[in-house]
Amino acid sequence: MNIMGFAVFLKDYVLWHYGEGIKNITALGLNFLRFENHFFSQKLLLKTLFSPYRRMQERYKKGFDVEAFLESAIINFITRLVGFLLRSVILLASGVANLFTIIAIPIALVLWIFLPLLIVALLIAGFYFL
Amino acid sequence: MIPDFNFNQNRFLSALALENSFSASKRRRFGKVTSVCLFFTLVFIAAGYLSAEITKNYGINNSALNNLIYLFRGDAWVGLFFILLAFRLFIFSLDAFFRSKTLGKNGFPSSKNIAQRLNFRSSEIWHECVFKKDGSEKNFLSGILKTNIGKLILIRTGVYPEEFCALANEKASDLKIADEIIFELEKIAKEEKEINSADLFSALYGCDKLFREFLTFKKIGSTDLQSAALWAEEELDEADMKSRWWLIENLFRVQGLAKDWAYGEAYFLENFAQELRPSKIRKEELIEKEREIGLLESALLKKSGANVLIVGETGAGKHALLYGLINMIHEGSVFPELEHKRVFELHSDSITATGKSKAGVEEILIKTLNEAVRAGNIILVIDNFPEFVDSLVLMGVSPLEIFSTYFENSNIHLLTMAETGAFRKSLQASADLLKYFEKIEIEEPREDKLILILKNLAPRFEAIYGGKAFFTSGSIREIAEAGERYLIGAALPKRAVNLMENCIKDAINSKIPLINEEFVSEVVSKITKIPLGRIDAAERTKLLSLDALLEKRVIGQKEATDAVAEAIKRSRSGITNPKRPIGTFLFLGPTGVGKTETAKALSESYFGNEEAMIRLDMSEYQTEESIERLIGSFEKNAPGILSSKMLSSPYSALLLDEFEKSNLKIRNLFLQILDEGFFSDYLGRKINMRNTIIIATSNAGSEMISELIVAGVDSLKLKGEILAYVRKNGIYSPELLNRFDSIIIFRPLGKDTTTGIAKKMLDGLVLRLKKQNYILEVGEDLVKIVSENGFDPTMGARPMQRYIQNKVEKIISDKIIRGEIKQEIPFKITAEEISGEAQNQTRKINA
Numbered sequence: 001m002n003i004m005g006f007a008v009f010l011k012d013y014v015l016w017h018y019g020e021g022i023k024n025i026t027a028l029g030l031n032f033l034r035f036e037n038h039f040f041s042q043k044l045l046l047k048t049l050f051s052p053y054r055r056m057q058e059r060y061k062k063g064f065d066v067e068a069f070l071e072s073a074i075i076n077f078i079t080r081l082v083g084f085l086l087r088s089v090i091l092l093a094s095g096v097a098n099l100f101t102i103i104a105i106p107i108a109l110v111l112w113i114f115l116p117l118l119i120v121a122l123l124i125a126g127f128y129f130l
Numbered sequence: 131m132i133p134d135f136n137f138n139q140n141r142f143l144s145a146l147a148l149e150n151s152f153s154a155s156k157r158r159r160f161g162k163v164t165s166v167c168l169f170f171t172l173v174f175i176a177a178g179y180l181s182a183e184i185t186k187n188y189g190i191n192n193s194a195l196n197n198l199i200y201l202f203r204g205d206a207w208v209g210l211f212f213i214l215l216a217f218r219l220f221i222f223s224l225d226a227f228f229r230s231k232t233l234g235k236n237g238f239p240s241s242k243n244i245a246q247r248l249n250f251r252s253s254e255i256w257h258e259c260v261f262k263k264d265g266s267e268k269n270f271l272s273g274i275l276k277t278n279i280g281k282l283i284l285i286r287t288g289v290y291p292e293e294f295c296a297l298a299n300e301k302a303s304d305l306k307i308a309d310e311i312i313f314e315l316e317k318i319a320k321e322e323k324e325i326n327s328a329d330l331f332s333a334l335y336g337c338d339k340l341f342r343e344f345l346t347f348k349k350i351g352s353t354d355l356q357s358a359a360l361w362a363e364e365e366l367d368e369a370d371m372k373s374r375w376w377l378i379e380n381l382f383r384v385q386g387l388a389k390d391w392a393y394g395e396a397y398f399l400e401n402f403a404q405e406l407r408p409s410k411i412r413k414e415e416l417i418e419k420e421r422e423i424g425l426l427e428s429a430l431l432k433k434s435g436a437n438v439l440i441v442g443e444t445g446a447g448k449h450a451l452l453y454g455l456i457n458m459i460h461e462g463s464v465f466p467e468l469e470h471k472r473v474f475e476l477h478s479d480s481i482t483a484t485g486k487s488k489a490g491v492e493e494i495l496i497k498t499l500n501e502a503v504r505a506g507n508i509i510l511v512i513d514n515f516p517e518f519v520d521s522l523v524l525m526g527v528s529p530l531e532i533f534s535t536y537f538e539n540s541n542i543h544l545l546t547m548a549e550t551g552a553f554r555k556s557l558q559a560s561a562d563l564l565k566y567f568e569k570i571e572i573e574e575p576r577e578d579k580l581i582l583i584l585k586n587l588a589p590r591f592e593a594i595y596g597g598k599a600f601f602t603s604g605s606i607r608e609i610a611e612a613g614e615r616y617l618i619g620a621a622l623p624k625r626a627v628n629l630m631e632n633c634i635k636d637a638i639n640s641k642i643p644l645i646n647e648e649f650v651s652e653v654v655s656k657i658t659k660i661p662l663g664r665i666d667a668a669e670r671t672k673l674l675s676l677d678a679l680l681e682k683r684v685i686g687q688k689e690a691t692d693a694v695a696e697a698i699k700r701s702r703s704g705i706t707n708p709k710r711p712i713g714t715f716l717f718l719g720p721t722g723v724g725k726t727e728t729a730k731a732l733s734e735s736y737f738g739n740e741e742a743m744i745r746l747d748m749s750e751y752q753t754e755e756s757i758e759r760l761i762g763s764f765e766k767n768a769p770g771i772l773s774s775k776m777l778s779s780p781y782s783a784l785l786l787d788e789f790e791k792s793n794l795k796i797r798n799l800f801l802q803i804l805d806e807g808f809f810s811d812y813l814g815r816k817i818n819m820r821n822t823i824i825i826a827t828s829n830a831g832s833e834m835i836s837e838l839i840v841a842g843v844d845s846l847k848l849k850g851e852i853l854a855y856v857r858k859n860g861i862y863s864p865e866l867l868n869r870f871d872s873i874i875i876f877r878p879l880g881k882d883t884t885t886g887i888a889k890k891m892l893d894g895l896v897l898r899l900k901k902q903n904y905i906l907e908v909g910e911d912l913v914k915i916v917s918e919n920g921f922d923p924t925m926g927a928r929p930m931q932r933y934i935q936n937k938v939e940k941i942i943s944d945k946i947i948r949g950e951i952k953q954e955i956p957f958k959i960t961a962e963e964i965s966g967e968a969q970n971q972t973r974k975i976n977a
């Protein structure tokens with residue numbers, strides 16, 4: 001690259017860095033958010049939050065038998081509870097991931113905006129420390 | 131007028147400038163090294179800090195520790211860390227810039243400035259070949275090899291990089307070439323479209339004489355070059371998109387967690403079925419199967435009774451379709467209703483084997499199906515469904531009774547698959563079972579789609595075989611064509627894909643790095659024994675002398691043998707219609723004049739083997755029912771003679787003796803065969819007859835032929851009269867006559883020809899005797915007596931063979947037994963001996 005070419009490149013780069021570049025970083029963050037939703041199956045887990053775990057269900061026996069009825073009811077309650085707890089764990093994890101990403105996006109943007117300055121500052125500091 | 135071309139305004143210029151001074155591969159290497167260094171500096175800093183802390187807090191005074199502290203002491207490492215980090219971030223931002231600038235790769239299709247219309251790949255080439263060298267030497271060709279796209283295009287065209295390098299070196303720098311190319315591009319730019327590397331290469335082809343001559347010498351045309359360029363572009367672009375893992379479509383390929391928590395487990399089912407997981411291998415075969423995928427998806431979306439039956443030939447892509455669905459489920463690109471489905475393939479054999487009895491099988495089936503229903507998210511695949519149904523029926527289990535309760539259940543989907551033949555044979559009739567299924571028939575891909583499939587598969591095969599051989603664009607076209615035209619067994623695309631694999635294996639074995647059309651033809655020839663590909667010197671001589679060869683073998687039928695030789699030459703030069711048999715002939719003429727002999731000679735000269743001839747006596751097929759003997763019978767479940775012969779030896783000559791005597795229905799069947807080169811057998815299978823030579827013989831009108839020849843009618847008029855006669859008397863319908871490539875009239879044998887035939891037959895006897903070391907010398911008188919007595923005006927030369935057998939051979943055998951003929955000593959049979967023998971025989975009869 002000759003000097004003219006470098007000047008053209010630099011102009012292009014700066015325009016991109018503070019235009020398209022910022023857009024790209026934001027889009028990337030949103031991509032990650034969407035990916036997390038997909039990976040942690042948020043929609044599905046919310047929809048089936050109180051469903052029994054893996055369809056484990058006891059059938060209610062016919063006729064009037066309080067003991068048997070209660071037995072089935074308790075088992076069914078437990079499977080639903082287990083399902084709820086396990087799903088909550090995953091949902092919680094996904095919430096943490098989302099939160100992390102949501103916080104990360106503005107930080108990344110700020111860093112991006114100051115990146116050229118940061119690189120120069122790091123170089124100066126580096127030589128200073130050496 | 132000077133065209134508007136200003137590369138300074140090209141949208142990829144800054145990315146290309148960056149690539150030129152600090153290329154992506156360098157960035158990657160430096161990036162990696164810097165990252166590793168960063169990690170270690172960080173470790174050192176931490177180690178220094180920790181050891182300092184330890185000595186300070188615990189008062190340890192150890193010299194080794196002190197040395198360590200001294201080494202990692204202070205700020206030098208921190209300084210290094212900062213510098214490395216700055217460098218890493220610098221590389222990162224350059225990378226981000228390049229990736230972002232090249233995400234969209236299209237040029238601006240309506241820009242006035244032609245340079246702005248160049249897409250990324252053609253810009254790459256232009257930048258390397260012209261722009262970079264502004265003012266200095268302009269050897270366009272030498273730049274091409276420096277770009278990835280240029281290199282790949284050359285490989286896909288069938289040009290070795292070394293050859294091309296030699297060409298570029300040979301050529302002096304050409305200052306005008308860039309301007310000429312711009313003028314060419316301007317012509318292309320008349321339409322509103324972007325300019326891709328195919329356009330650029332075709333412009334170069336038009337301008338650069340040396341380049342054009344080089345390609346012409348290698349038999350590569352402009353269209354080959356363009357299709358290779360388009361292919362190379364697609365290949366690189368696809369690889370680039372795959373490497374961008376942060377794109378949403380790539381991120382979504384990771385399967386989510388806990389998708390099946392809302393559904394039950396199926397432990398028992400897992401004993402008799404296997405869960406099918408996504409497979410990358412089958413993806414390419416799915417190209418252009420959107421229709422079928424769409425049908426499958428919508429069939430499975432039905433609220434109840436969502437069962438599917440996929441019908442197709444072996445190799446047409448039934449499993450590819452299934453894996454397409456599985457991949458889509460995995461990626462979450464299906465309708466939400468199908469998102470959490472699991473696909474199990476039932477091992478029907480192990481069910482019947484484990485169950486043993488009717489009750490056992492029923493129990494297992496009901497248990498597995500019940501469990502699948504309870505789980506609620508299972509698509510149960512049954513491959514070879516007709517065979518499974520048959521085996522159930524054999525055990526006394528009624529499939530309808532077992533399955534009917536599950537067919538309507540929305541908690542389970544049955545996805546069954548059937549091969550076309552088996553489907554017709556055992557399922558088609560059971561309407562009560564079929565009504566529960568949505569039937570999807572898989573179509574074979576057309577040639578253009580097939581090429582697309584093969585082009586997508588090629589890089590995969592090349593990678594599997596270690597990049598030791600590459601396909602050129604021409605070879606792919608040839609594979610698709612050969613797959614459709616010459617190969618049989620399995621359906622497309624499987625057939626072509628198998629051929630592709632054969633080609634790459636052969637190429638690696640024979641150390642050929644580029645697979646071109648000729649190589650493919652050779653492989654196909656090896657498989658089919660059909661002569662294809664380039665005509666070499668030996669074959670050229672054979673082809674050019676074919677008429678002489680045939681004439682020598684079939685005596686006295688010059689017109690007929692010439693016509694046949696002509697047809698063979700036409701077929702060998704590749705100008706015949708690929709959708710019809712190789713050649714179709716109708717031989718008309720009296721008995722014993724050489725019709726069968728010509729057919730044999732034809733079979734030998736084309737397929738290299740006289741045995742490659744299937745002979746059917748059509749007078750045995752006079753009734754309407756006899757068609758069943760030919761193509762098979764559905765009711766009797768018996769295969770037909772024609773279909774089984776054609777399946778076992780598809781590359782052969784088919785001789786239909788006395789064709790006119792066959793039933794009208796059969797003649798109509800042949801109408802289709804002659805026209806389209808295939809027929810459907812009793813199972814509805816398409817039987818390919820495009821690799822056969824069909825010869826129908828007939829002695830209809832032979833008396834008339836004799837009369838006309840006696841009257842001295844010339845051959846053109848003779849043919850006209852005979853055809854008119856045949857048509858008028860309804861022996862052959864005009865549409866049937868029109869479908870033969872060639873109708874050949876065989877003349878009755880004259881006196882002169884019978885001598886020739888007698889000589890030839892006696893020569894055959896001489897050869898046979900020679901094998902036993904007896905040397906027979908054939909004299910003029912022997913030939914004369916054989917030709918006179920062995921010839922019968924109504925039977926032609928056919929009695930001659932019998933005459934030789936009864937007379938000549940008998941005398942010789944008597945003499946051998948009596949010891950009058952000795953091995954290695956020449957002997958003669960005279961005419962007197964033969965007439966004496968004849969008298970003896972009459973005497974015996976009289977006595």
